[in-house]
Amino acid sequence: MSAAPGPVRHKGRGPAVSGWVAPRGRALGGRSFALHRITGIALVIYLYVHLGVLSMLLIGESAWGDFLSVVTAKGFLAFDVVLIFGLLFHALNGIRVALVGSGYLVRHQRALFWVATAIGTPLLVYAAIHVFGGA
Amino acid sequence: MRHDAHVLIVGGGGTGAALAHDLSLRGLGVTLVERGELTSGTTGRHHGLLHSGGRYAVNDRESAVECIEENRILRRICPGTFELNDGLFVAVEEEDLEYVDAFVDGCEACGIPAQRLTRDEALRLEPNLNPAIKLAVRVPDGTIDAMRLPLRFFATARRNGAVIRPYTEVRDLLVHDGLVSGAVLLDHVTGKEGEVRADIVVNATGPWSERVAAMAGVDVPIRPSPGVLLALRGRMCNMVLNRLHKSGDGDIIVPQRGLSVVGTSSWVVEDPDDLTVPEDHVERMYAEGSKLVPAVRSAERRAAWSAARPLIGSKGADTGRELSRTFKTFDHKETDGVEGFVTITGGKATTLRGMAELCADVICRKLDIDEPCRTRETVLLPHSAYYAAAAA
Amino acid sequence: MSTTDTRTLRVYRFKRGDGAEHFDEFEVPVGPRMSILDALRWIQLHRDPSLALRHSCLHASCGTCGVQVDGREELACVSAVRDHGETITVEPLANLPILTDLVVDVGEFFARFPEHPIIRASEADGYVRLEDCIECGLCLSACPVAATSRHYVGPAALVAAQRLLEEPRGADREDVLAWADRPEAAWGCHLGFECARACPAEAIPAERIMALRRELAR
Numbered sequence: 001m002s003a004a005p006g007p008v009r010h011k012g013r014g015p016a017v018s019g020w021v022a023p024r025g026r027a028l029g030g031r032s033f034a035l036h037r038i039t040g041i042a043l044v045i046y047l048y049v050h051l052g053v054l055s056m057l058l059i060g061e062s063a064w065g066d067f068l069s070v071v072t073a074k075g076f077l078a079f080d081v082v083l084i085f086g087l088l089f090h091a092l093n094g095i096r097v098a099l100v101g102s103g104y105l106v107r108h109q110r111a112l113f114w115v116a117t118a119i120g121t122p123l124l125v126y127a128a129i130h131v132f133g134g135a
Numbered sequence: 136m137r138h139d140a141h142v143l144i145v146g147g148g149g150t151g152a153a154l155a156h157d158l159s160l161r162g163l164g165v166t167l168v169e170r171g172e173l174t175s176g177t178t179g180r181h182h183g184l185l186h187s188g189g190r191y192a193v194n195d196r197e198s199a200v201e202c203i204e205e206n207r208i209l210r211r212i213c214p215g216t217f218e219l220n221d222g223l224f225v226a227v228e229e230e231d232l233e234y235v236d237a238f239v240d241g242c243e244a245c246g247i248p249a250q251r252l253t254r255d256e257a258l259r260l261e262p263n264l265n266p267a268i269k270l271a272v273r274v275p276d277g278t279i280d281a282m283r284l285p286l287r288f289f290a291t292a293r294r295n296g297a298v299i300r301p302y303t304e305v306r307d308l309l310v311h312d313g314l315v316s317g318a319v320l321l322d323h324v325t326g327k328e329g330e331v332r333a334d335i336v337v338n339a340t341g342p343w344s345e346r347v348a349a350m351a352g353v354d355v356p357i358r359p360s361p362g363v364l365l366a367l368r369g370r371m372c373n374m375v376l377n378r379l380h381k382s383g384d385g386d387i388i389v390p391q392r393g394l395s396v397v398g399t400s401s402w403v404v405e406d407p408d409d410l411t412v413p414e415d416h417v418e419r420m421y422a423e424g425s426k427l428v429p430a431v432r433s434a435e436r437r438a439a440w441s442a443a444r445p446l447i448g449s450k451g452a453d454t455g456r457e458l459s460r461t462f463k464t465f466d467h468k469e470t471d472g473v474e475g476f477v478t479i480t481g482g483k484a485t486t487l488r489g490m491a492e493l494c495a496d497v498i499c500r501k502l503d504i505d506e507p508c509r510t511r512e513t514v515l516l517p518h519s520a521y522y523a524a525a526a527a
Numbered sequence: 528m529s530t531t532d533t534r535t536l537r538v539y540r541f542k543r544g545d546g547a548e549h550f551d552e553f554e555v556p557v558g559p560r561m562s563i564l565d566a567l568r569w570i571q572l573h574r575d576p577s578l579a580l581r582h583s584c585l586h587a588s589c590g591t592c593g594v595q596v597d598g599r600e601e602l603a604c605v606s607a608v609r610d611h612g613e614t615i616t617v618e619p620l621a622n623l624p625i626l627t628d629l630v631v632d633v634g635e636f637f638a639r640f641p642e643h644p645i646i647r648a649s650e651a652d653g654y655v656r657l658e659d660c661i662e663c664g665l666c667l668s669a670c671p672v673a674a675t676s677r678h679y680v681g682p683a684a685l686v687a688a689q690r691l692l693e694e695p696r697g698a699d700r701e702d703v704l705a706w707a708d709r710p711e712a713a714w715g716c717h718l719g720f721e722c723a724r725a726c727p728a729e730a731i732p733a734e735r736i737m738a739l740r741r742e743l744a745r
Contacts, residue, residue: 171579171580171581171582172580172581172582172583172591172630173583174583174589175581175582175583175591178583179582179583179584179585179589179591180583180584180585180586183588214648215646215647215648215696216647216648217648217655217657218648218654218655218656218657219648219655220654220655278657280588280589280647280657281583281584281588281589282583282584282588282589282591283589283647302579302626302627302630304576321577323542323577323579323627323628324542324543324579324626324627324630325542325543325544325627326542326543326544326545326577327544364586366586366587366588370656373654373656390656391588391657392588392656392657392658392659392661392728393659393728393729394586394587394588396586408572409572412560414560437586437587437605438562438585438586438587438604438605439560440585440586440604442585516644517644517645517646518645519637519640519644519645519662520644522633522634522636522637522638523634523637
């Protein structure tokens with residue numbers, strides 16, 4: 001038999017990491033795993049975007065109007081809601097992962113996901129109402 | 136001590152595995168080829184019964200003695216690959232009671248430990264038994280891991296220098312002037328053909344024996360005789376449960392991990408590759424199995440499949456059950472005037488080592504090699520060792 | 528139901544001779560209780576004898592016939608054709624090197640296990656029974672961490688380690704703990720839980736991995 005190792009299949013197309021978000025063959029655990037990483041990276045990127053947007057204010061008082069028109073634009077508010085979803089998901093799922101990863105409620109990992117959803121959804125709705133309502 | 140001889144074994148089931156192990160311990164060169172995954176023929180599919188021989192103690196004492204001897208040897212050389220909780224032969228109906236004395240006497244005559252138990256004692260051991268049972272007899276049955284047991288033989292053989300080649304199919308045998316000198320192989324890993332030469336070619340292909348023998352221009356009296364098996368979810372017993380009567384369909388339940396396997400039935404076919412799973416046979420498994428354990432009736436089906444036994448006998452039989460279950464080695468020089476070719480066939484999963492010893496003796500005689508069998512005492516490597524690097 | 532139904536099976540092919548990975552399509556006649564393995568063996572018998580695949584027990588006990596069916600890990604012998612669509616894609620398991628066609632390199636799977644010889648007979652319940660894990664590799668194939676890390680030992684190996692802590696059978700407890708206490712072992716799990724979903728033996732690898740971590744944290 002040939003000594004060279006053969007090819008390795010993974011679930012995505014292209015680099016192996018694409019298997020994390022493969023459309024088929026993943027359950028709740030795998031989806032939340034992938035989303036946790038996506039939201040984690042997204043939050044880090046957001047941090048820089050946030051600093052970038054805030055840095056507009058360094059220019060001085062005259063920048064305030066420009067700043068306001070950017071951050072109150074509908075698109076930006078929608079982005080805020082997405083951001084809040086990412087924060088809520090990452091925080092609540094993070095608690096789930098921390099609990100289960102320390103050996104607590106392992107058998108109930110799916111239930112914990114739905115509890116987190118039940119807590120997070122009203123919070124997200126509340127936030128969305130106030131984000132759009134206050135504009 | 137190493138000998139110059141090279142033996143090519145065709146067939147990677149339990150028989151081939153045990154033979155590769157025996158011959159390599161005797162210092163012969165061994166190459167084994169199997170067209171698919173190891174044990175993917177009949178061996179992997181069998182019931183998983185480590186036979187005490189009880190089933191044969193009345194009508195087929197030769198088989199019964201073979202079974203109990205090999206049962207003891209296997210426990211010694213393959214610890215850790217069995218569920219060893221004994222078995223019960225259970226009298227369910229009145230007429231079963233007529234069989235008890237003959238059964239116990241037969242077991243004693245064959246050296247099979249048999250202990251009579253009352254109904255209550257049996258139910259204490261196995262609470263899922265039909266409460267209507269009359270009595271039971273306890274024998275040293277067990278459960279074999281059907282794939283991993285032969286894999287331990289392969290692992291040890293490989294460590295001792297045997298070359299094991301799964302996914303390698305024999306396309307034809309090299310035959311000339313009444314002498315078989317090797318085989319033409321198709322390697323399904325690379326897709327390429329090749330040849331291998333050997334001093335002796337062994338046909339260890341079970342129900343495919345006739346097909347391979349035909350390549351050498353000889354005939355062997357093998358009838359593929361399939362039976363249906365039914366795996367149910369749930370471990371309904373820890374001991375093997377047998378019906379105490381003359382052999383019949385669905386009269387055994389073998390526990391295996393989280394499953395209970397009910398079997399079996401019997402019919403005869405021409406082509407061991409094209410086995411059906413008749414639903415009426417499956418229904419019979421449910422019906423007969425639930426006479427032993429009522430919970431069988433409502434248990435969820437995990438799988439139902441067919442496995443072809445290689446039964447030796449004339450071509451006249453229809454059901455296959457009355458053919459003898461002993462194994463035989465055919466030296467085709469004696470039977471057909473063809474040198475360099477031996478068929479080993481028949482037998483049960485439990486007797487793989489004993490079959491191999493017989494065959495290895497024949498092979499060594501043919502090659503004028505004087506080596507004793509060492510497989511009775513050699514403890515086998517664990518199954519995962521097969522995949523570790525082969526001997527240098 | 529008519530037994531002249533057919534399905535299209537798209538089967539992954541790879542032979543080391545020509546080295547080109549591709550898919551072959553086969554029209555397979557389907558009966559009422561046909562399994563994916565039945566369909567693959569039909570292809571071997573009637574269309575292409577060079578199709579290499581693994582099987583042995585035909586009842587989810589040996590763990591050899593693991594494949595991905597439409598991207599999901601299954602044991603081919605107990606996966607019903609009728610549970611899938613008109614076109615069914617069959618590929619080898621993920622995250623292990625492929626030997627040929629649907630056959631993966633099983634040696635690589637076992638190479639990730641702790642050093643102690645694998646013994647599957649357990650007396651933990653007062654009688655002797657074979658352990659649940661049938662070494663099928665579905666968990667390793669499903670694991671998202673194993674997808675991106677060749678060094679992560681994977682769920683099956685961690686389960687084996689935890690079983691050795693529960694029931695040593697000659698293993699050295701300190702050796703097993705040392706083996707497990709590494710980033711590529713017990714700490715490599717990031718709770719994807721795909722292993723527990725894929726496991727056909729209904730062991731819950733995720734639970735055992737957490738139990739192993741609790742042992743390490745003591």
